[in-house]
Amino acid sequence: xxxxxxxxxxxxxxxxxxxxxxxxxxxxxxxxxxxxxxxxxxxxxxxxxxxxxxxxxxxxxxxxxxxxxxxxxxxxxxxxxxxxxxxxxxxxxxxxxxxxxxxxxxxxxxxxxxxxxxxxxxxxxxxxxxxxxxxxxxxxxxxxxxxxxxxxxxxxxxxxxxxxxxxxxxxxxxxxxxxxxxxxxxxxxxxxxxxxxxxxxxxxxxxxxxxxxxxxxxxxxxxxxxxxxxxxxxxxxxxxxxxxxxxxxxxxxxxxxxxxxxxxxxxxxxxxxxxxxxxxxxxxxxxxxxxxxxxxxxxxxxxxxxxxxxxxxxxxxxxxxxxxxxxxxxxxxxxxxxxxxxxxxxxxxxxxxxxxxxxxxxxxxxxxxxxx
Numbered sequence: 001x002x003x004x005x006x007x008x009x010x011x012x013x014x015x016x017x018x019x020x021x022x023x024x025x026x027x028x029x030x031x032x033x034x035x036x037x038x039x040x041x042x043x044x045x046x047x048x049x050x051x052x053x054x055x056x057x058x059x060x061x062x063x064x065x066x067x068x069x070x071x072x073x074x075x076x077x078x079x080x081x082x083x084x085x086x087x088x089x090x091x092x093x094x095x096x097x098x099x100x101x102x103x104x105x106x107x108x109x110x111x112x113x114x115x116x117x118x119x120x121x122x123x124x125x126x127x128x129x130x131x132x133x134x135x136x137x138x139x140x141x142x143x144x145x146x147x148x149x150x151x152x153x154x155x156x157x158x159x160x161x162x163x164x165x166x167x168x169x170x171x172x173x174x175x176x177x178x179x180x181x182x183x184x185x186x187x188x189x190x191x192x193x194x195x196x197x198x199x200x201x202x203x204x205x206x207x208x209x210x211x212x213x214x215x216x217x218x219x220x221x222x223x224x225x226x227x228x229x230x231x232x233x234x235x236x237x238x239x240x241x242x243x244x245x246x247x248x249x250x251x252x253x254x255x256x257x258x259x260x261x262x263x264x265x266x267x268x269x270x271x272x273x274x275x276x277x278x279x280x281x282x283x284x285x286x287x288x289x290x291x292x293x294x295x296x297x298x299x300x301x302x303x304x305x306x307x308x309x310x311x312x313x314x315x316x317x318x319x320x321x322x323x324x325x326x327x328x329x330x331x332x333x334x335x336x337x338x339x340x341x342x343x344x345x346x347x348x349x350x351x352x353x354x355x356x357x358x359x360x361x362x363x364x365x366x367x368x369x370x371x372x
Contacts, residue, residue, distance in 0.1 A: 040130030040234070041076065041098075042069040046156045046253055048138045052112045062110045066136065070098035072128060078104070079125035087111040088120040088138045113142040117149050119250055135236055137250040147212045148177040148184040148241070156253040157221060157237075167256050168222040170200070173239065175215050176208060184241050185217055191235035194224045195254060223256035232257045261350040263288050268356040269341060271328045282327045284311065285355060289320040289347060296346045297322045297353075303339065305329060328359070336360060 044067045052060075070076050078096040083089060090108040098104060108122070117139065124134040139150075154171040161167045177184045188197040198220045205214040223233045236251040265286045272281075289295050299308040311323040326341070340354040 040072065040128050040255075041126055041134055042071050043067070043134060043136055043253075044069065046136070047250060048108060048110070048136065050110050050112050050138075050140045052140075052142050060112050062112050062140070064108050064110060065105050066108065067103050067105050068098065068124070068134070069103040070100055070128075072130065073100050075099055076126055076128045079127065081106075081122065081124045083120055083122055083138075085118070085120035087118060087140065088122065090122055108138065110138060110140050112140045117141045121251065130232065130234065135251055135253070139250060148175055150174075150250065151176055151214065153250065154252055156255070158255045159223075160257045160259060167224070167258070168220055170218060170220050171237070171252060173217040173219075174205070175217065176212050177215055178212055180204060180213050183217075184215075185239050187240050188219060188221075188237060189240060190221070190237050190254070192233060194233050195235060195237065196222050196224075197237060198222075221254060223254070225258050231259070259290060261290055261347055262345065262353050263290065264353070264355055268358055269326055270358045270360065272360045280327050280329055282325055285324045285326060285341075286317075287322045287324070287343065287345075287353065289345075289350075294319055297343050299324065300342050300344050300352075302341070306341075308341070 048064055048066060050062045050064060068078065076098040078092065078098065081090055081092055088108060088110050090106055093104045093106055095104060111118075119140075120138045122136040122138060124136070126132060126134065151174040153173040157169045157171060159167060159169050173185065175184055183202055188199070190197060200218040200220055203216045203218070205216055207213055217239075221237055225233075232255065234253075234255045236253050238249055238251045241249065265288070266283075269283050269285060271283065287297055298310075302308050305328060307327045307329050309325050309327075311325045317323055337357075337359050339357045339359075341357045343353045343355070345351060345353060
């Protein structure tokens with residue numbers, strides 16, 4: 001009975017280690033587990049749209065609000081806020097400090113035209129690494145709309161992937177145009193060269209009154225990982241039309257986050273050999289897959305002074321975790337070094353995993369307790 005209790009306690013401990021590793025993976029890039037990985041500052045709504053109804057004869061000014069929510073694990077300061085057009089005015093809130101998980105509501109005054117459409121952007125500066133610059137589109141529509149004009153579009157793109165090959169998403173833009181053959185939207189541009197856009201096609205949804213047509217443009221936006229090792233790419237996408245100033249057209253916020261397919265705990269295997277008479281020291285290593293599929297893993301090219309053995313034969317780990325015992329078996333060859341312990345896996349996105357290995361030799365200590 002005592003042995004079964006001991007195995008149960010070990011199971012809880014290993015599950016806790018696995019949960020900690022996953023929390024580390026989605027963390028803010030910090031080793032502090034209290035700082036969760038964030039998507040930066042979340043804007044709600046991602047676009048402000050004001051519509052004047054046909055029966056609306058009130059003043060042209062409209063007062064609306066939007067919220068900024070801090071989804072990071074650190075305090076964020078809101079900086080300067082500017083507008084691209086005098087038709088849209090926003091003021092900084094009384095409190096410009098956003099605590100983790102906190103939000104703030106900001107008021108905006110928008111001048112709505114009697115007819116047609118006008119667009120503007122609000123640009124907000126913050127000290128958040130994930131969202132240093134926030135661009136909020138503001139669209140004001142009058143009573144009547146003269147084609148061509150934008151009817152609706154994808155509000156934002158938010159993608160989390162393990163592989164750069166999967167870093168893409170489809171977007172749509174619906175328009176009302178006066179020509180069945182001629183395309184109003186001519187090209188797409190992005191804020192970052194790591195984004196690319198491919199126009200997939202233009203579909204006529206249905207004809208409208210007065211010779212207009214409802215159309216849908218479909219495009220695919222892709223992102224490439226940064227050479228500097230950043231785990232996310234953010235920016236915006238805008239389209240250029242043949243009838244409007246492209247600077248004033250609405251932008252679609254883009255955010256792509258790259259996560260590792262496999263993580264491990266600890267992140268470095270460290271042996272600290274005090275002297276040649278030490279017993280064979282051992283370390284435990286847990287490899288955790290971030291997917292749901294079954295997978296296999298085995299060590300490759302193990303140095304002669306180490307042994308690496310699988311340690312999950314009792315089935316006390318979930319299927320996405322593998323545990324190994326690493327033993328330093330030959331101290332004479334284990335000189336101080338930094339190396340990589342390599343594992344091969346059946347995961348297509350992480351076929352080879354390299355775990356840092358460090359062997360340290362402590363300085364000798366004299367009887368007085370000081371280092372000579």
